[in-house]
Amino acid sequence: MKSSPYALSIDVEDYFQVAAFERQCPADSWHRHEVRVEHNVNRLLALLSERDINATFFVLGWVAERYPELIKLIASEGHEVASHGFGHQRINALERQQYHQDVSQSRKLLQDLSGAAVEGYRAPSFSLSQHTPWAQDALREAGYRYSSSINPVNHDLYGYPDAPRTPFVWDNGLLEVPVTTCSIAGKRIPCAGGGYFRLFPYRLFRHLMQKGATELNSPAIFYLHPWELDPGQPRIIGASAKSRFRHYLNLAKTEARLQRLLHDFNWAPMNALPVIQNHLADPKANPGIPRFAARQDTAHVQRQSDTVV
Numbered sequence: 001m002k003s004s005p006y007a008l009s010i011d012v013e014d015y016f017q018v019a020a021f022e023r024q025c026p027a028d029s030w031h032r033h034e035v036r037v038e039h040n041v042n043r044l045l046a047l048l049s050e051r052d053i054n055a056t057f058f059v060l061g062w063v064a065e066r067y068p069e070l071i072k073l074i075a076s077e078g079h080e081v082a083s084h085g086f087g088h089q090r091i092n093a094l095e096r097q098q099y100h101q102d103v104s105q106s107r108k109l110l111q112d113l114s115g116a117a118v119e120g121y122r123a124p125s126f127s128l129s130q131h132t133p134w135a136q137d138a139l140r141e142a143g144y145r146y147s148s149s150i151n152p153v154n155h156d157l158y159g160y161p162d163a164p165r166t167p168f169v170w171d172n173g174l175l176e177v178p179v180t181t182c183s184i185a186g187k188r189i190p191c192a193g194g195g196y197f198r199l200f201p202y203r204l205f206r207h208l209m210q211k212g213a214t215e216l217n218s219p220a221i222f223y224l225h226p227w228e229l230d231p232g233q234p235r236i237i238g239a240s241a242k243s244r245f246r247h248y249l250n251l252a253k254t255e256a257r258l259q260r261l262l263h264d265f266n267w268a269p270m271n272a273l274p275v276i277q278n279h280l281a282d283p284k285a286n287p288g289i290p291r292f293a294a295r296q297d298t299a300h301v302q303r304q305s306d307t308v309v
Contacts, residue, residue, distance in 0.1 A: 005268035040226035061086030061106035082120035090127035123149035182212035
């Protein structure tokens with residue numbers, strides 16, 4: 001089953017920082033919660049070390065500021081340190097200047113701690129969308145070279161359903177590498193990780209991820225959060241039934257499933273993928289990569305054929 005490397009990415013945030021709980025856990029309350037991200041990241045690092053696998057860690061600046069030694073450890077073990085922004089606010093909740101400050105502050109902090117250039121970025125909750133056409137320019141201005149911020153589906157919390165499913169270049173030269181989707185009966189189905197990794201039976205998820213990579217003729221982009229390996233995390237009071245279902249579903253099974261996934265495929269960090277390596281070396285080195293223009297969607301229309309649960 002081993003194949004050419006797929007990209008393994010970790011979105012480093014804690015359980016109380018997720019979009020599903022943003023009403024119950026606003027940023028000014030984070031200091032009151034038990035912080036578990038350091039322990040969970042160390043568990044992930046141990047799992048990866050056992051199999052000699054490197055990954056890309058998209059780290060929240062808030063975490064890096066409080067656990068600088070953790071960022072140094074991630075870098076020292078050969079993983080790519082990339083940015084998840086600073087305060088885990090969705091892009092559409094920020095003005096452009098606020099967003100520029102958020103991504104610039106995070107990049108500088110992570111570079112200082114890791115001792116390496118931070119080239120990659122992933123938006124909190126995949127919130128880079130048709131509703132924020134200025135975000136790509138803010139990322140370029142902050143110094144990022146590639147982004148993996150697009151989940152090209154319809155979803156109530158995220159999604160860019162009109163974006164390409166394969167890597168592309170924004171009209172300002174920023175490389176975008178969407179997370180993996182597959183097509184079933186004309187619908188785009190998320191199969192890149194997160195809640196869908198816990199929702200689908202393991203064999204079905206593995207099949208869908210392989211199917212997406214085959215359809216797209218591109219390595220799969222998988223993502224996971226450290227809190228997904230932590231079934232003992234405190235429960236958030238007052239969240240909706242849907243949010244609780246999404247967040248807590250099958251947490252006790254995640255680590256075993258991840259162990260199987262690490263065994264079943266070859267893995268590499270994002271910056272080891274040829275499409276990203278070529279772009280970082282020379283933006284003109286990927287002549288076959290399409291360009292895509294950011295454009296404002298003012299109608300907020302969702303295509304029913306692409307809607308997902």
